[in-house]
Amino acid sequence: MKELITKRIERLRKLLCVLFSSVVVAIFVEPLLTRKITETRPIPIWYPFEWERKLYLSLTLYLYEIAVTISLLIIIVSIDTFVGSVLLIIGGQLESLGYRLKSLSTDNGSIWRMQFKNCAEDYYQIYQLCKKFEEIFSTMISFQAMFSCLMICLSGYALIRAETSEDSMRFFLFFLCMPYQVFFPCFAGNQVAEKSEKLLFYLYSSNWPEIDTRYKKMLLLFSIKLNRPIIIRFGFIKQLRLRTFTEVVDISYKIYAVLQHAQK
Template sequence: MTTSRTLPTWYPFEWEGKLGLCFILFTYELCAGFTFVILEVVVDTFMACLLLIIGGQLESLGYRFKNLPADNAIMWRIKFKEYVEDYNSIYKLSREFENLFSGTIFIQALFGCLLICLSAFALGLATDTGTFMRFVAFIFTMLYEVFLMCYAGDYLTEKSEKLLFDLYSSSWPDIPQDCRKMVLILSMKFGNPIVIKFGFIQHLLLQTFTKIVDAAYKLYALLQQVPE
């Protein structure tokens, strides 16, 4: 403890050989490391949970559209109007999420691709088991971080696409003609599902996760061609 630090951090004072000061620095590094990890996990989980909650609201809305009361035209109109207002609120929420976090997701995907590539390159140069396991754990952590966001975005888009099926699964043939026109107009809007976009009009889908991994592999292959 008195001759080396847990983290390769520079301090503007001499600490070697001073047990009390080394213990304080060790405690500081331990607390800082745990705080950073917790904040990283909380931020990533928070964004993914928001997308999953929005997707869950869309799934609930689809269930309500599917069970619109066809035996009472007045009640049908009231419920239909209420559900359309709910959809507009959900759509607005998804756009606000995109405006707030699209930049963060883009930076996360960009650095995730870069760090996966560099970690894989460093993994090939590892000479001891400890270093090898650290880089393996880091690569899987970065893959999970990127996958979580892509999965949550894909879940939201999937539930948005399913709304059109749920709308047509209702008893719309049994409702008055003016109500069927309302269904037709809304179906045109449901034809454009909600998709979260980030950086260069990339879509937050599971296909995007495969693109990020593919880009990391291509960059890794390029580094392999660099002469030592």
């Protein structure tokens, strides 16, 4: 089931990239095809000099706008995917740790103790990494969630009130991208929480009844720690999970309903 969800998310990401690229290409190609490059700008930017009806200057500005747009896209995509990618890596480390806990050897007590100690140390390192992640990115994620909530609402409102097909396509694409910007880190944070919750199950799935009693005490203490799963938190003690994404969408819809009611 999780593999199916992951594949669908990947397909959605590719579809959004194709749609976004198509619209960007259409925006920049249209002035060339209509031969209005010296009259209109693909992106409405104000320049402190006259560029109208100057072919070479218009082409220079055209190339400049393309370069800036591509650079900004790369930066924005890199920033948006970095946070989620770090969380997915942490989730992979937790899953690997779970398999190691499940495969603890019971043939020799000293070997079990050494393997268990390594697993406990790795869990502590992962836990510290998550706390460091919260310390660095919690503020950024909070502002991103609030900004995305507002942008989802405003882009949907602008899409409904768009007067031209070109504006409709731009706002529609932006409307599709903004929820994904919130969904990806929420999905990755949810993966961390789920992998952490399964560690206790993996530990109990090992052959712990066969180990010595003194080692069972170590296992019991560690299980108490695992009973509190790792959950990434940000601003106002919100949890970075899938239900947070639904809350953002719900708040966006409420703001949209208020704007619609204000126009009546």
